[in-house]
Amino acid sequence: MKPQRVRVLLNASSGKSQGRNKLRAALASAFEKHELSASVEFLSGEGLRDAAERALEKVCAGELDAIVVGGGDGTISTLAGVFAGTDVPLGILPLGTLNHFAKDLNIPLDLDKAVALIAAGHVRSVDVGEVNSRIFINNSSIGLYPYLVVERERRTRRAGLPKWLAMILAAFRALRYFPVRRLSIRAAGATETDRSPCVFVGNNIYRLNGRSLGTRDRLDEGQLSLYVAKQQSRIALLWLSCRSFLGLLDEQRDLRSFIVPTVDISSRHSRLLVAFDGEVDTMRSPLHYRIRPRALRVFAPSTAP
Secondary structure, X not given: OOOOEEEEEEEXXXXXXXXXXXXXXXXXXXXXXXXXXXXXXXXXXXXXXXXXXXXHHHHHOOOOOXXXXXXXXXXXXXXXXXXXXXXXXXXEEEOOOOOHHHHHOOOOOOHHHHHXXXXXXXXXXXXXXXXXXXXXXXXXXXXXXXXXXXXXXXXXXXXXXXXXXXXXXXXXXXXXXXXXXXXXXXXXXXXXXXXXXXXEEEEEOEXXXXXXXXXXXXXXXXXXXXXXXOOOOHHHHHHHHHHHHOOOOOHHHXXXXXXXXXXXXXXXXXXXXXXXXXXXXXXXXXXXXXXEEEEEEEEOOOOOO
């Protein structure tokens, strides 16, 4: 499928470092070079989702061929929530900080090459995760990480700190607070109760050691990867984080892990703070996770790296 008319929806914060006008000009040049007619919008918050829903209606009406999203994993996740389960392909311009989803799909980080990939029309169907009707493209977590994100965003907003510095300061505060949850986890037909500072649910299987830590070989195997941290003390968790950063994680020793299509997680608390692709929300317990096989169509190379 080679699209001709596309709507480009960009996170409003994209291009801040180089300037929105420069980014708009670079996009116009790239789309013109690859013979695509593109209209560009900068949006934020709920405006992004609303614009995606309007664009979807135009594709269904035959007025557009495809939608392109520009931003980081959180922005892509927002649009995936609109387009999962439809036949409408989603183009991706990796304009975020980490771009995990784009990297795992082998989508070029270079803007011109990413547009060329969309123009070539290579479409793949990939899995998405879902928890209580909320879509995620990379992972979701409970425990320490959501508190880290909330504290990081608070410091970034109030003090104007860069994200990396805000995250370091947030880590010290989160370790002092140290939210260890008592959770009931039902997976693979069995139920167990765990006290853990961190539970991680991934869309497909994550690598946990070596230099490829945190990457996925496939996004279409129809499985969730569930990891429950065993360590409970602050020092043990800090040491676990250091070894993870160095690629020295020992999965057998450090984690309980499951590869399953569904998992239910319950807590004595009626609400839990939950992270999805770098965003955080409060959700009612229990949390019902499931994989949605090949629910999202994306412009990407025909095979993963």
